[in-house]
Amino acid sequence: MTNEEKYINAFTECFGVDSSTLNADFVYQCVPSWDSVGHMSLIATLEDVFEITMETDDIIDFGSFTTGKETLGKYGITF
């Protein structure tokens, strides 16, 4: 599985959405399932699949599908 696929899967599984909805407008709280609980589950999933440990600021800054990729870039995950 490519990093892109892993990344998309994390979102579709955590938020119960279709991959076609994932774009720059897919941001924190844009769907009811991306609440604080959903956010926790997304971070936990991403840390698991990419085998990384994110810093506090990166976790709370992780605000959108698009900018999230840049954040993961800091941990050596490339798309």
Added chain:
Amino acid sequence: MIFFDRLEDFASAPAITDDSGIRMSYYELVQKSDFISSQIKKRTLVFCLADNSWESVAGYLGFIRKRIVPLLLSNTLNLESLNGLVDVYRPEYIWLPLNKVEGLGIGSEISRLGTYALIKTNYQQDYSLHRDLALLLTTSGSTGSPMLVRQSYQNISSNADSICAYLGITGQDRPITTLPMNYTYGLSIINSHLCAGAEIILTNRSLMDKGFWELLRKHRVTTFGGVPYTYEILKRLRFAKMELPDLRVITQAGGRLNPTLAEEFAGLCHQKEIRFFIMYGQTEATARMSYLPSHLALSRFSSIGIAIPGGEFWLENETGDRILESESPGELIYRGENVSMGYARHRFDLERPDENHGVLRTGDIAKRDGDGLYYIVGRKKRFLKLFGNRINLDEIEQKLNELGMDCACTGKDDLMKIYVTTLTEASLVKRTVAEFTKIHHSAFEVVPIDEIPRNEFGKIQYTHPSIL
């Protein structure tokens, strides 16, 4: 004198600061509060859609000061549930955010203040409110169930005084909100700090929001509370590495904190010189019944501690006798001035007097150790705590049954298991329950089985191996 009647004594001391930067002294807060309630007669029922804003706090205080009885509801409650409650309780007024007024479609706006409006409904009260009744809270968060807890002025006052005493709250404290105001634990933090003349930082932001931490640092917050799920988040956010020099006290309630996490936080707080309080309570006891003294947090992290000042615990066996020996489990019974008057299921219940007489059967099974500390070991009632929300398993079963789904609900805190017959589609069940409870779908696991195990009377056998 009850604390909310003497708030003006704190005069120019800061009372609240909200997210938008609005800051108010106690004097100003009292002015605003009393303005909101000025057009309403005392002994009137008012619904309040609460959030952590100054308008919500001022509405609550204004009503309670004038002996108007508020029902605090979540402002995330959907319209259908809200209308259902309005039908059952027929409040004369509703205090709610302006952006909810349009969808409401009943009554007319008679005044507004800040981002809230006061709506007069078309109802005339055809029932009376008992003279001791001060406040109504829901028992199950946002499901819209009409079952309410009736709290008296005495209840609120004695619990706030007691909490102030054992936590050592002073006017120098600056708490930040982490829980909804309509939730008994969230409200108890607001009440106990107003009681001490402290400054409360109000925000609706979650711990996952950068803005929350900016507020916390900017206002040099000294304390906050959390449900078990809050502590999961704090761990995930690397609380261990955070620099929080002003934080003095953190508290935990709203369900059992898993012992591994409890031990970890007890250790971290010890290193950081933060006092960590594990506590226990229920809406039926206004909020708080016990606390573990913070110096015992490291060694007794799985205990709920001792009864709060003025309260008393004991254990009873199945025949109703007191258990005197230690380490022997029984139902936890509490006695104190904070035990609520009882439940209401209908507006005519609001005239009823105190039915508990200061004694609450908690429904939790506990044991006491040789030092007199209490430990919860199980539950008599069928409730789970999902991310801090108390969910009645029977109510979920009923709801799904109404929709034609045969099911049995069990599980543990933060993970409800819903057993369904293979005829029912699992994803639909999950979505339905998540929408009904307003709780994230990851809290529910749907397990298909051939048949729901029942006895000859049709009662579900929760001890049957197929659903254990």
